[in-house]
Amino acid sequence: MKVTFRFIGNLLFILTLIIVLFSYAMFQGGFVSWFLFYSFLPILLYLLVLVCYPIKNWKVTRVLSGRLIKAGGTAQVVLTIERKFPFPLYYGIFEEIMSDSLNRKDRKHHNYSHLNEPEKLLFTRSMKKIFLIGFRKRIEIPFKLEELPRGEHKLEAVRVRISDVFGFVKKEHVFTLEDELLVQPHEREIKLIDGAQSFEQGQTAVNSFQLENTTVATGVREYEPGDRFSWIHWKQTAKNQMVMTKEFEIERSNQLLLILDATLPKNINPLAFEASVELALSMLAKLENTTSDVHLLTIGSEVRSFSIRESNQLKGDIRYYLTKIQPDGEESFSRLLKETMQGQKRLERLVIFTSSIDDFFRLTIQELKQRTAQIVVMFIQGSAFILESEQKMIAQMKKEGTKIHVLTERQLAATPLEVSIR
CATH class of the missing domain: 1.20.5 (Single alpha-helices involved in coiled-coils or other helix-helix interfaces)
Structure with missing residues (x-):
């Protein structure tokens, strides 16, 4: 009309x-x-x-340098316009019509210097170029989409405007031209502090994935630095005139479950959620080639579970799902966490990524600790967004023995990112 x-x-x-x-x-x-x-x-x-003059008869095509890009990367785009008759035209304005999901920029780890002001990364992305047409029958217009944010984005159409020299006549047509860009989460360089822990005064370190079952002694050996006092076999020590310790059966415990909070609280910090996704992916990648049985559980409006082994070592389902995932759902994470974990049997290790905690969350963690060997909570939030009630809750959880690590803009902006899961 x-x-x-x-x-x-x-x-x-x-x-x-x-x-x-x-x-x-x-x-x-x-x-x-x-x-x-x-x-x-x-x-x-x-x-x-x-x-x-019917500009709707023009043939407009778009060529992308790639449809799978890392967050913070650049996509090269070339628009090609072809017309059959070289009717003389003064100029044309060629504009990409993009989805709103692209109206944010990603600067990789530099994002997190704005963790307290995530709106600073929002902007209206516009790709518009003026081109002198003349008698050309074929026009190629290159441009770049830079600092792309994580997600599934659509390039929906191309708007073309032409005009005469005086601006008396202006014509416009929108060419429907749908393309999809998949921007994968940025994989952070992380320093994973895992199970390297020393026994009392000794120097021998062990991996926390290998826990010793000290209830079954299988033999004796000479004392080594790092052996506990309670392990000394006194009869053999007196008999051999040297300190002897018990040898125990090694019980391997290598199950690790990463839980990602994908709910949508009222005062959500979108940048904190992006940090949670990046950190979860980075940890999975770090543990990809280990013998650990690592799983990922995302809790939002739907609950999804993945295993590194089942998803072709992280190159398939997990990465694709973390590319598209967005926070949603009206229920609180703490209640969904309790409901989801109720049917689980005894667990070895849990690492939980969340940006909101409350008293119900604390009680849920206390309940989970009764049937879980180790729980680590990664609380990811900008320092200005952490409420006083949350600060008190964190302090109380630490007093109760819960291992909770607070990651703010200071920690997240560092490279490599140091993460402790012990």
Whole structure:
């Protein structure tokens, strides 16, 4: 309807100019008036043809350098416009119509210097170029989409505007041209502090994935630095005249479950959620080649579970899902966590990524600790967003023996990111 009104308006405007100039020449007479009429007549006829010129018959294509990109990366885009007849045109404005999900920039780990002001990363992404067309039948227009944010984004259409030299006639057409960009989460460089812990005063370190079952002694050996006092075998020590300790059966415990909070609280910090996704992916990648049995559980409006082994070592389902995941759901994470974990049997290790905690969360963790060997909570939030009640809750959970690590803009902006899961 709008296009039709514009066409009628332009047509009436040009016809009115022709009629006015012709009437002036007829009534005024003389060389000057007819000279003006014939001088402007080619221009007016050109404008009349331009009004009827069908730009909708142009062929517009888009070529992307790649459809799978890392967050913070750049996509090279080339628009190609082809037309059959080289009708002379002054200029054209070519504009990409993009989804709102692209109206944010990603600067990789530099994002987190704005963790207290996530709105600073929001902007209206516009890709618009003016190109002199002339008699060209084929036009190629390159441009870049830079600092792309994580997610599934769509390039929906291309808007083309043309005009004459004087700006009397303006035409516009939108070419539907859908393309999809998948921007994977940025994989952080992390320093994972895991199970390297020393026994009392000794120097021998063990991996926390290998826990000793000290209830079953399988033999004796000479004392080594790091052995506990309670392990000394006194009878053998007296018999051999040297300190002997018990040898225990090694019980491997290598189950690790990462839980990602994908709920949508009222005062959500979108940048904190992005940090949770990046950190979860980075830890999975770090543990990909270990013998650990690592699983990922995301809790939001739907609950999804993945295993590194089942998803072709992180190259398939997990990465694709973490590319598209967005926070949603009305229920609180703490209640969904309790409901989800109720049916689980005894667990070895849990690492929970969340940006909101409450008293119900604390009680849920206390309940889980009764049937879980180790629980680590990664509380990810900007320092200005952490409420006083949450600070008190964190302090109380630490007093109760819960291992909770607070990651704010200070920790997240560092490279490599130091993460402790012990």
